[in-house]
Amino acid sequence: MILTILLLALVLLGVWVVRLAGWKFAAQRFGGALIVLVLVTFGTSMLLRQVPGEPCEIALGTAATEEAVALCVEEQGLDDGAVVQYVNWSKDILSGDLGYAFYKNQEPLIDTIQQRMPRTAWLFLYSQLLALMIAVPLGIWSAYQAGKRSRNIPSWLIYPIVGTLFVFGQFVAGWRVTALIGVAFVIPVLIFNFVRAGPSGDTTVNFVAFVLLSIPVFVIGESLRYAFAVQRDWYQLTGYAPWSDGAAAHLKSIWLPALVLGLAATPVYLRLLRADFLQNLQQDYVAVAKAKGMSNTHILVRHVLRPSTVTLMTVLGLNIAQLVNGAVVVEFIFDFDGMGGYLIEAVYRQEFFAVQTIVALVAALFILTNLVIDLLYTVVDPRVTATAGS
């Protein structure tokens, strides 16, 4: 169902792009994506053949009879050549047979995906919304402040940041950890801001983004989990509640993982938007707008934000890969039964076939998303077609 809609949308988009940019361009894009898709899935199936020993014996456990193993080998096509196996495997996938989530009890993978995919999808959506809500205003503001030097701005910006960090430390684990955090975070920030004269708000925002970028996701996740789910019961680790249980229950069951994932994505968008803004602010049309007497806010939001959104869109697409990485870790930390959590589970149980299928599916999703964004570009910004050849 979803697949049909996606394919239909892709076809429509394809027709549009052909009209706008011609056959050659469209064929280039679609062909390229297809080649990469085939290579990726073929690569993963090649890797599966590297399993030491017999994957079927591992999948079925030690108690399996020889007939069962033989059946499994035949079913998975492990005796066939690499190419034959790959072709059969892709035929199965395309006809909707994804194989088993847990080979031993023949639990179909498609059921697991249908059950768990929505959770991960909501997690992605909320975290990205949150990240954008923080990154876009801060990015604009910090680009606007760039290059300014003033002693005043950091002094009001630094206190909430330092304060939050201290409250956070107190929250998580008492004064010892607060002291550790103080040494690790606050002192560098203070040195950075006050020993030298007059960095602007931009420097501070940039610095904080830089720091946030360097904290591994699992460190953020683990400390927030401890603070909100273990020490206080602001977040229940009992599991996910779908929308049908009511909005409050749904949001309550997902906000902390989404926050962690969002915090991890924020500095990426922030830094990108800032850099992009800085470039756009040097364009002539900004000077013209300024000369015409437009207000700074108007220029920033109406003239500069628009071209920058195109870049932001691309990064949102590319960031899906990053997001999948983050989701695996975050779902593991919060025992969130999404796709990432399942993947780790499958790895522990050595369900090679399921892992292979999921890796291939995620890669396919990623490639498709980027293809769509690539094509949307031509629609949004026709210049892309003109420069595509070079």
Add this chain to the structure above:
Amino acid sequence: MTNIAVDLSETSHVEAGVPDTKSADWVFRASVVWLVIVVVFVVLGELNPLVGDPNEKNADLINASPGWPNIFGNDSFGQSIFDRVVVGGRISIFVAIAVTLIGIVVGGTMGLIAGYFRGWFDSLMRLIINTTLSIPALLLVIFIVTVRGRGLANVVLAVSLLAIPALARIVRASTLQVADRDFVKAAEVLGVRRGKIVLQEVLPNVMPTMVSFAFLTTGIVLVVEASLSFLGLSVEPPAITWGSIIAGGRDKFNDAPHVVFAPAIVLFLTVLSLNFVGDRLLKRYDIREASL
């Protein structure tokens, strides 16, 4: 898939504005000092009189808070966290450096050849790069480690597969820029052999980019390896890594939060320093990621 999306998106790290060298100096020096401290401690390991046996269990010190002489405290077995962090750093840092070196040598060569000689090799490289970059990194690493087992060599191999295409892409882009410059053209006109041009004209000019990104890559690899250990998918248990110390402290977070925080902060500061040094070098050589 073409590279427009990737090219346009890489605007991130570097400031497009005026380089703020003054403020970076302070932080840059602090970062270098921290990196030197970490490397010296990790390389010396148990030879250092300050570092004891990481596996020595002391029943009197179970979950002891940070203090003297165990400045990072002790875990639920009474093992000194400081000793474990120092000894555990060996694998973490070895993996990071090994992967970066492999990435630089293999990816750099690929990028140089693809960027300078172009032709079918370039098309092939672009295909390989796009393919590898289109799999979410951690998934690929997890998959490889599952299939091939959790040895040190496999972890290095798996993570290298991420570093190679990423560095190859950057070196290729940088080579394209350098190859376009006049002194390369002059050498070509003078009839210098193309192999010699690559080594003597192009490589030295691509070097700053490579070195800057080597620092940034080392930071990323440190985090990837730590994530793997955290998920219990890196090197097998008796070996200690920063990620595995953090993972081990999870259950006892309530009694001994420092078991998680001490290695986490060391990891964080190391990654931060690597990022700063890399970023600073990018600014120093005026390399704009946006133009790569």
